[in-house]
Amino acid sequence: MSKFFGRFKKEEEEPIFEDQVPVWEDRIFWVETLQKIALPVLMSVKKDSLRKNMLLESKSSEGSKFAYLQAFARVFNGIAPWLELGPNESEEGRLRDKYIDLTIRAISVAVNPKRNDYMFYNEPKQSLVDMALFAQGLLRSKNQIWLNLPMDVQAKIIDELKNSRMIAPYENHWLLYTSLIEATLLEFTGECDKERLVYAIHKFRDEWYIGDAIYNDGEDFASNYYNSIFIHPMLNDILVVMRKYGLPEGEFLDVQFMRSSRLASQLERCISPNGTFPVVGRSMTYRTGVFHTLSQVALLRILPRNIEVAQVRSALTKVLRNLFEGNQNFANGGWLITGLNGHQTEIAENDINTGSLYICCSVFLPLGLDSNDPFWSDDFAEWSSLKAWNGRAVGSDQPIDF
Numbered sequence: 001m002s003k004f005f006g007r008f009k010k011e012e013e014e015p016i017f018e019d020q021v022p023v024w025e026d027r028i029f030w031v032e033t034l035q036k037i038a039l040p041v042l043m044s045v046k047k048d049s050l051r052k053n054m055l056l057e058s059k060s061s062e063g064s065k066f067a068y069l070q071a072f073a074r075v076f077n078g079i080a081p082w083l084e085l086g087p088n089e090s091e092e093g094r095l096r097d098k099y100i101d102l103t104i105r106a107i108s109v110a111v112n113p114k115r116n117d118y119m120f121y122n123e124p125k126q127s128l129v130d131m132a133l134f135a136q137g138l139l140r141s142k143n144q145i146w147l148n149l150p151m152d153v154q155a156k157i158i159d160e161l162k163n164s165r166m167i168a169p170y171e172n173h174w175l176l177y178t179s180l181i182e183a184t185l186l187e188f189t190g191e192c193d194k195e196r197l198v199y200a201i202h203k204f205r206d207e208w209y210i211g212d213a214i215y216n217d218g219e220d221f222a223s224n225y226y227n228s229i230f231i232h233p234m235l236n237d238i239l240v241v242m243r244k245y246g247l248p249e250g251e252f253l254d255v256q257f258m259r260s261s262r263l264a265s266q267l268e269r270c271i272s273p274n275g276t277f278p279v280v281g282r283s284m285t286y287r288t289g290v291f292h293t294l295s296q297v298a299l300l301r302i303l304p305r306n307i308e309v310a311q312v313r314s315a316l317t318k319v320l321r322n323l324f325e326g327n328q329n330f331a332n333g334g335w336l337i338t339g340l341n342g343h344q345t346e347i348a349e350n351d352i353n354t355g356s357l358y359i360c361c362s363v364f365l366p367l368g369l370d371s372n373d374p375f376w377s378d379d380f381a382e383w384s385s386l387k388a389w390n391g392r393a394v395g396s397d398q399p400i401d402f
Contacts, residue, residue: 023376023377023378023379023380024371024376026313026314026317026376027092027367027371027376029317029320029321029325030317030320030364030366030367031082031092031095031367033320033324033325033364034078034079034082034361034364034367035095036324036330036334037075037324037334037336037358037360037361038075038078038079038099038361039334040053040054040333040334040335041054041071041072041075041358042072042075042099042102042103042106043102044117045072045106045109045110045117046102046105046106046109048109048115048116048117049116049117050068050071050072050117051068051116051117052116053333054067054068054071054335054354054355055331055332055333055335055337055354056353056354056355057337057338057345057353057354058352058353058354059345059348059349059350059351059352059353060350060351060353062124062126063351063352063353063355064353065121065123065124066119066121066124066126066127066130066355067353067354067355067356068117068119068355069110069119069120069121069127069130069131069134069355070129070130070353070355070356070358071354071355071357071358072106072110072119072134072355073130073131073133073134073137074130074133074355074356074358074359074360074361074362075358075361076103076107076133076134076137077133077134077136077137077140077359077361077362078137078358078359078360078361078362078363078364078365079099079103079361079364079367080136080137080138080140080141080145080368081140081141081299081364081365081366081367081368082096082099082364082367082368083096083099083100083103083141083144083145084140084141084142084143084144084145084368085144085367085368085370086100086143086144087100090371092371100144100145100148103141103145104145104148104149107145107149107153107157108149108150108153111153111156111157111160112156120160120163122163122164122166122167125167125168126351127164127167128164128167128169128174128177128178129174129177130355131160131161131164131177131181132176132177132178132180132181132234133359135161135180135181135183135184136180136184136233136234136237138157138184138188139183139184139187139237139241140237140368142187142188146188154188158185158188158189161181161184161185162185164178164181165178165193165196171203173226173230173231175199175200175203176200176204176230176231176234176235176238177234178196178199178200179196179197179198179199179200179201179234179238180234180237180238181196182194182196182197183197183237183238183241183242184241186241186245187241187244194247197238197242197247198242198247198249200238201235201238201239201242201249201252202249204231204235205249205252209259223280223281224280224281224282224283225280225281225283225286225289225290226281226282226283227263227293228263228267228290228291228292228293228294229283229286229289229290229292229359229362230292232256232259232260232263232292232293232296233260233292233293233296233362235256235260236253236256236257236260236296236300239252239253239256240253257300257302260293260296260297260302261297261302261303261304262304262399263293263294263297264293264294264297264298264302264303264304264307264312265303265304265306265307265397265398266397267290267291267293267294268294268307268311268312268315268383268384269384269385269397271315271316271318271319271383271384271385272385273385273386273389273390274318274322275315275318275319275321275322276319276322277290277319279340279347282349283349283352283356284340284347285338285339285340285344285347285348285352285356285357286356286357286359286360287323287329287340287341287357287360288316288319288320288323288360288362288363289359289360289361289362289363291316291319291362291363292359292362292363292365294312294316295316295362295363295364295365295366296362296365298312298313298365298366298369298375299365299366299368299369304398306395306398307384308378308381309373309374309375309378310374310375310378310379310380310381311381311382311383311384312366312375312383313366313375313376313378314380314381314382314383315383315386316363316366318383319363320363322341323341323360328341328342329341329342335354336354336357336358336360337354337357338352338353338354338357
């Protein structure tokens with residue numbers, strides 16, 4: 001009898017071990033991946049040929065109207081902290097110098113109504129989302145991009161941001177788009193529409209994020225990554241500006257940073273030992289964009305004390321290698337294709353198009369940290385799920401006591 005049942009006894013599974021490459025190779029891979037994704041977009045806009053070149057997939061006819069702004073704004077939003085490091089004599093520093101110049105030239109085309117790739121239309125309504133993401137990119141690269149733009153280009157951007165006020169946001173996280181645009185105007189001009197700036201903060205602080213309430217975009221029991229993709233990163237950047245200018249709502253920043261830190265710890269735990277993550281909710285075609293808050297929290301150096309910076313880098317590097325080391329997510333010409341890992345159009349919502357996909361660049365925010373920062377210089381570290389499934393000590397998932 002024992003021999004019979006012994007036939008069905010499972011062999012003990014071997015722990016998962018990551019191949020540990022020299023630590024400096026992680027940053028090289030991140031920069032190479034950034035170029036792989038961003039260069040076709042930036043170069044095409046600079047040459048005034050994005051509309052001509054970009055392979056456009058869209059489930060709606062409206063998608064073609066704003067897809068180009070989406071692609072450009074989302075690339076810029078994600079790479080802006082890296083550009084903000086500025087040039088230096090290193091190989092990467094010289095590369096950054098080229099990308100700073102490329103981005104400035106691309107912006108000059110994008111805001112020029114006489115060029116084919118002019119893209120700052122106030123219709124359709126979806127344009128508001130990416131005007132806000134573009135503004136957020138400017139906040140993230142004030143010294144290297146905004147201050148180096150020609151004055152006439154700066155003036156045109158200010159006009160475009162003010163013109164976005166004619167777009168009425170939905171009464172949900174869209175309020176943050178108007179607020180972020182006003183925060184950008186405040187930072188660059190010293191003036192803004194204060195009511196539009198503070199309204200979203202009041203809604204989130206006083207209504208939607210009370211106690212254990214979880215903002216769900218109006219869908220009961222919704223499970224998605226929107227808190228990470230849009231909400232927390234925008235709240236963080238808006239409140240930084242509000243505190244800088246002494247607005248009372250800026251005092252909410254400390255609590256908001258704690259909440260972002262808590263969300264970052266949950267996102268880190270979502271990364272499996274194999275570098276995958278749960279496919280839940282909307283916008284799974286955003287790929288690494290679902291880790292926007294984790295990347296921003298790393299950039300701001302506000303990770304929880306029980307999470308090593310190296311384990312975040314190691315986990316995100318594994319995810320990036322799964323998705324972008326090969327070419328399964330790229331079409332001819334280097335354009336992203338619709339899907340999570342491969343061409344999977346059925347996973348996309350009706351408002352998704354090729355331009356939408358470039359929010360994946362938000363994962364690159366930690367490249368805004370110098371290469372000597374512990375995030376990049378510390379040795380490989382197992383992330384939470386890798387520790388847990390390998391039977392190693394891993395701390396409990398600790399809530400924050402507010």
